[in-house]
Amino acid sequence: MKFYVCIKQVPDVNAPLQIKDGELIQDSDRNIMNAYDASALEEAIVMKEAHGGEIEAVLIGPEKARETIRKALAMGADSGTLIQTDENTDFDSLGYASLLAAFFRDKEYDYILCGKQSQDTDAGLTGSMLAELLGLPYVTNAVGITVQNEKLMVKRQGDTGQEIIETSSPALITCSNDMNDPRIPSLKGIMQSKRKPVDTIPASELSAAEMSEPKTRVHGFSEKPAREPGKKFEGEPAEIAAQVAQLLDSAENVI
Amino acid sequence: MSTLLTYISIQDGKVKRSSLETLARCNELAEQSGRKSAALVISDQAGKSAELLAGCGADVIYTMEHPIFKNHLNTPLLRALSAAMDVVKPDLLAFASTEGSKDLLGALAANRGAAALADVSEFELTDDGVSAKRPVMASKIIASVQAKGWPVLVSVRSGSYDTATGTTDPGIEEIPFAFEEADLRITLKEILSATGDKIDLSEAETVIAAGRGVKDEEGRKLIEELADVLHAGVGASRALTEAGAYDASLQIGQTGKVISPQLYIGVGISGAIQHVAGMTNSKVIVAINKDPDAPIFEIADYGLVGDLYKILPPFIEELKKIKG
Amino acid sequence: MEEKFDCIIVGAGVAGLAAAMTLARRNMKFLLIEKGEFPGSKNVSGGVLWGSDLAKLVPGYWEEDAGWDRFINHRRLTFMDDQSAFSVDFKSSHFNETPYTGVVVLRSRFDRWLAEKVEEAIAESDFAMDSFIAPNILVEEILMENGTAVGIRTGEEKFYADSVIIAEGVNNLLTRQAGLQDHYVPADHMLTGIKEIIRFDQKVLEDRFQLHGKSGMSNEFVGFATDGIEGGGFLYTNRDTLSVGLVLGLKDLRDKGKAPYDILNTFKAHPVISDMIRGGDVVEYSAHVVSSGDKRVMPEKLYKGGLLICGEAANLLMNAGKAIQGMDYAMRSGILAAETISDAKEKGDFSETAMKRYQTALEESYVMKDINNFQDAVHLLHDPVMTQKVPNLICDFGRKFFSIKNEPTKKARTLLGESVRSHSSYWELMKLGIKGGKAL
Ligand SMILES: Cc1cc2nc3c(=O)[nH]c(=O)nc-3n(C[C@H](O)[C@H](O)[C@H](O)COP(=O)(O)OP(=O)(O)OC[C@H]3O[C@@H](n4cnc5c(N)ncnc54)[C@H](O)[C@@H]3O)c2cc1C
Ligand SMILES: Cc1cc2nc3c(=O)[nH]c(=O)nc-3n(C[C@H](O)[C@H](O)[C@H](O)COP(=O)(O)OP(=O)(O)OC[C@H]3O[C@@H](n4cnc5c(N)ncnc54)[C@H](O)[C@@H]3O)c2cc1C
Numbered sequence A: 001m002k003f004y005v006c007i008k009q010v011p012d013v014n015a016p017l018q019i020k021d022g023e024l025i026q027d028s029d030r031n032i033m034n035a036y037d038a039s040a041l042e043e044a045i046v047m048k049e050a051h052g053g054e055i056e057a058v059l060i061g062p063e064k065a066r067e068t069i070r071k072a073l074a075m076g077a078d079s080g081t082l083i084q085t086d087e088n089t090d091f092d093s094l095g096y097a098s099l100l101a102a103f104f105r106d107k108e109y110d111y112i113l114c115g116k117q118s119q120d121t122d123a124g125l126t127g128s129m130l131a132e133l134l135g136l137p138y139v140t141n142a143v144g145i146t147v148q149n150e151k152l153m154v155k156r157q158g159d160t161g162q163e164i165i166e167t168s169s170p171a172l173i174t175c176s177n178d179m180n181d182p183r184i185p186s187l188k189g190i191m192q193s194k195r196k197p198v199d200t201i202p203a204s205e206l207s208a209a210e211m212s213e214p215k216t217r218v219h220g221f222s223e224k225p226a227r228e229p230g231k232k233f234e235g236e237p238a239e240i241a242a243q244v245a246q247l248l249d250s251a252e253n254v255i
Numbered sequence B: 001m002s003t004l005l006t007y008i009s010i011q012d013g014k015v016k017r018s019s020l021e022t023l024a025r026c027n028e029l030a031e032q033s034g035r036k037s038a039a040l041v042i043s044d045q046a047g048k049s050a051e052l053l054a055g056c057g058a059d060v061i062y063t064m065e066h067p068i069f070k071n072h073l074n075t076p077l078l079r080a081l082s083a084a085m086d087v088v089k090p091d092l093l094a095f096a097s098t099e100g101s102k103d104l105l106g107a108l109a110a111n112r113g114a115a116a117l118a119d120v121s122e123f124e125l126t127d128d129g130v131s132a133k134r135p136v137m138a139s140k141i142i143a144s145v146q147a148k149g150w151p152v153l154v155s156v157r158s159g160s161y162d163t164a165t166g167t168t169d170p171g172i173e174e175i176p177f178a179f180e181e182a183d184l185r186i187t188l189k190e191i192l193s194a195t196g197d198k199i200d201l202s203e204a205e206t207v208i209a210a211g212r213g214v215k216d217e218e219g220r221k222l223i224e225e226l227a228d229v230l231h232a233g234v235g236a237s238r239a240l241t242e243a244g245a246y247d248a249s250l251q252i253g254q255t256g257k258v259i260s261p262q263l264y265i266g267v268g269i270s271g272a273i274q275h276v277a278g279m280t281n282s283k284v285i286v287a288i289n290k291d292p293d294a295p296i297f298e299i300a301d302y303g304l305v306g307d308l309y310k311i312l313p314p315f316i317e318e319l320k321k322i323k324g
Numbered sequence C: 001m002e003e004k005f006d007c008i009i010v011g012a013g014v015a016g017l018a019a020a021m022t023l024a025r026r027n028m029k030f031l032l033i034e035k036g037e038f039p040g041s042k043n044v045s046g047g048v049l050w051g052s053d054l055a056k057l058v059p060g061y062w063e064e065d066a067g068w069d070r071f072i073n074h075r076r077l078t079f080m081d082d083q084s085a086f087s088v089d090f091k092s093s094h095f096n097e098t099p100y101t102g103v104v105v106l107r108s109r110f111d112r113w114l115a116e117k118v119e120e121a122i123a124e125s126d127f128a129m130d131s132f133i134a135p136n137i138l139v140e141e142i143l144m145e146n147g148t149a150v151g152i153r154t155g156e157e158k159f160y161a162d163s164v165i166i167a168e169g170v171n172n173l174l175t176r177q178a179g180l181q182d183h184y185v186p187a188d189h190m191l192t193g194i195k196e197i198i199r200f201d202q203k204v205l206e207d208r209f210q211l212h213g214k215s216g217m218s219n220e221f222v223g224f225a226t227d228g229i230e231g232g233g234f235l236y237t238n239r240d241t242l243s244v245g246l247v248l249g250l251k252d253l254r255d256k257g258k259a260p261y262d263i264l265n266t267f268k269a270h271p272v273i274s275d276m277i278r279g280g281d282v283v284e285y286s287a288h289v290v291s292s293g294d295k296r297v298m299p300e301k302l303y304k305g306g307l308l309i310c311g312e313a314a315n316l317l318m319n320a321g322k323a324i325q326g327m328d329y330a331m332r333s334g335i336l337a338a339e340t341i342s343d344a345k346e347k348g349d350f351s352e353t354a355m356k357r358y359q360t361a362l363e364e365s366y367v368m369k370d371i372n373n374f375q376d377a378v379h380l381l382h383d384p385v386m387t388q389k390v391p392n393l394i395c396d397f398g399r400k401f402f403s404i405k406n407e408p409t410k411k412a413r414t415l416l417g418e419s420v421r422s423h424s425s426y427w428e429l430m431k432l433g434i435k436g437g438k439a440l
């Protein structure tokens, strides 16, 4: 089976952030592989290990995002493609999906795996957009995949429970990080990654045909009004428990 | 007159509260902008479900009925939504943000060449589109976003608006829909339903959330008891859904559900930003944690520092007394 | 199996990166292993990197905007009592010339940038495909055969090399494991460093501290800064933040039952400090053990067959009052260690005798010369007379000297005499003076 995994480099939401004149600034410029994509990749690696196959990681981003492809290779992807953009280009989900669609147009594959959303923007659109642009059946929010005679049994987390969905190749699946714990590359993996092939394609080469004017734009950021810390109760458990229970009734009226 | 169309999610024969919240906003915007507000019900019993919407303030309710809609499947829903858009030609199609709508939004946008804004917490009509606010960076930051050109698709976080009410009875119009099972390129094999008759987390007025500090059966019993006393929904942090102690549909946070109850009680939860992303909009936040420096205390209105196994029993007792 | 490396370096801090850069430039095949997610990720601290070795590692680094924050052309040493501050202040445009002799760095940025430079150097070397920087890997063991290091183990994986450089920093578990440092290091000679990063609008910061372009200031504090605990305070201007913090004696803290964080808050509330940090937002807090620079805690031997120890793993650090020097020592020792390895490779001799040349080179460098020469100053700085009485006395004098009242003014000498008598004694100061004279 041939798997493609779409991975994105995102700013680490745990790193300190600031907003300057409506711009979001991340001082340490700390970037990581989107956690949901890492789960998608992990799942592909597990399937490959059990049933054979080939995994290619695809990333749209600037040169500095190459390190995220290297990480994917160190985890176990066989090859990578960097669809290279300028340092400051920022697409909306449809932009990324269109570029990816252009890339996949002439490719052969069984399954394309995406993350269910980007950790930084939480948009959750690219995967199903890409499927629609390629005319592929798709399953979103997968929390488990098993392989049965070249078909995939995908467990999807729905609103009230889980759905087991059977897909056959070709199809697209978006993955939740609840699926697995992505491996940390081993030293051997890191060493092997250097010799694995990474293709570089300028985004402009793909975009000419497919891209239209972006339909959505971010035009500013603001701080979320912080919640003030309230009162901390320390001491005898029974006492503080009673105290807070009373306050929830009398002061807050929420019980 | 152009239309603002709201997709209505029906779950277990009930209209989801978050859909009514979204509809309320559309009603309001329709009135302000001189448009029509319409609701769209797509289900295996859409006609019957539409009756639930009496007095919801919409001008018209569109229904699409087909047995295929008994369970959630994206291909037929996508076709149905696309067909509805052909008929209604709305300027705006709004969804409550649920796993169901997240499954469709991107594909529908790509299919219709429409702009999509997912998971917004506020939205507004402009001359040529929609402007909205949406939380990003694990809800630490609010981004202002703009979509240009009609139609625009939005999905709205639960708890962003009050629910809709109205006095007039909207008319019901059925949109015909046909579907061949052969077109379903994926097969739904089985549904593992978890919730049964428990209280729906995203609609509960009170939510008890259990975290890694809840270590064993005894702890889960205490959570259950507390939830019973308060008629609360039970949710969990990823640490516990991942460990299989609670069903994955009960996860609260960035990967899981976004809730905004009147009262949230976090028990043995540290308050990682990805969890907090799903509950900061709760009205009153109570946290029980033995670590006085746990980050959750930075956002809790009432922080109880101590062992949950020692605090919960007297807490439950006291609540029972108060409740009568 | 993979081919053997010339060298495996453990730890991608300043010392490890400096060693790696040197090895790459000398065409060696090496592996640099870091337990953090990326070089610098475990290193929330920062400070002034003194000296000009950086210019040797990365020629012309100052032309780049990345990596470093500001160069120091303004230095201040401040004595404090609870209300006042008496400073020795020196600013000079002599310091504006490149290569600078001190640059402020934030480690999470600096280490990562330096690691990228090392990657570039690797790419230009003969071992572009065979030398690696491997993050997110914890080295658990140095593999030894007949008293000679032959490689490392991480989890189940073992990797072999002719030599190993341990650059693991102050928490030197592997150094101890290799038997080069006693398992028991008395807390007497260890300090804890705590620091906050406080953010400002860059323009406000630059106006407040009279900074131009990339110029910066460093300020050290003695006295009330530490609320009676041995140690000192510091304040550095970063690009748009200040680093403000203290180094405090661990033993003294414990004996006096004080919490570092409380002392930092007292420090920040001091009128002089609070004026400097007003309006800023605390964006990061960190605490870290740091060695005192007391030679008594340094391992006597920094080598074994095939094994070298550098940077703070060897407790190479000095805090003699005018500055904390740790990163520059780490850098130089990393360079010297790598040079020793590359010479050893040439001769095909990684024996203990060959490795000993590293320690000799270190002894001959400014690092050990300074550490040896300033030991008395280090001890003096940790003397309670120095952390309390002297600053009080100096501030008392300052207050009298600088106040103008409508009454006859006393001569400075008289005022000084009064201050001395009320805070100390001439005898005590004499002792201190003699010690100080010798020390500096
Ligand atoms: C991309 C991404 C998405 C994520 N999405 C989510 C999400 O949707 N939801 C989510 O919850 N997490 C999510 N996480 C995970 C999140 O980062 C945390 O790991 C998780 O929330 C931790 O759960 P916890 O607070 O229960 O566990 P911990 O962080 O381990 O905290 C346990 C707490 O219990 C306290 N405790 C222990 N014993 C007791 C006792 N006896 N009495 C009282 N207190 C006790 C401890 O002091 C501690 O503070 C996500 C992570 C990533 C990277
Ligand atoms: C608050 C504070 C302020 C300071 N201010 C200054 C200053 O202004 N100027 C100055 O010159 N010095 C200053 N110092 C001292 C300076 O930080 C240290 O001397 C310097 O960092 C030592 O460098 P190093 O490379 O030896 O160790 P480190 O920088 O500590 O690097 C060691 C690296 O090894 C890694 N590591 C450790 N064990 C393993 C393992 N088993 N496997 C893999 N990787 C491992 C660590 O993750 C780390 O990245 C300060 C220190 C503190 C605490």
Ligand SMILES: Nc1ncnc2c1ncn2[C@@H]1O[C@H](COP(=O)(O)O)[C@@H](O)[C@H]1O
Binding pocket: A005, A006, A007, A008, A009, A034, A036, A037, A058, A059, A060, A061, A093, A096, A113, A114, A115, A116, A117, A118, A121, A122, A123, A124, A125, A126, A127
């Ligand atoms: N720049 C990109 N490069 C590769 N894949 C991407 C990129 N952006 C988005 N994706 C894929 O789309 C998913 C997220 O979609 P969204 O939340 O809409 O940004 C990610 O998990 C990836 O699988």
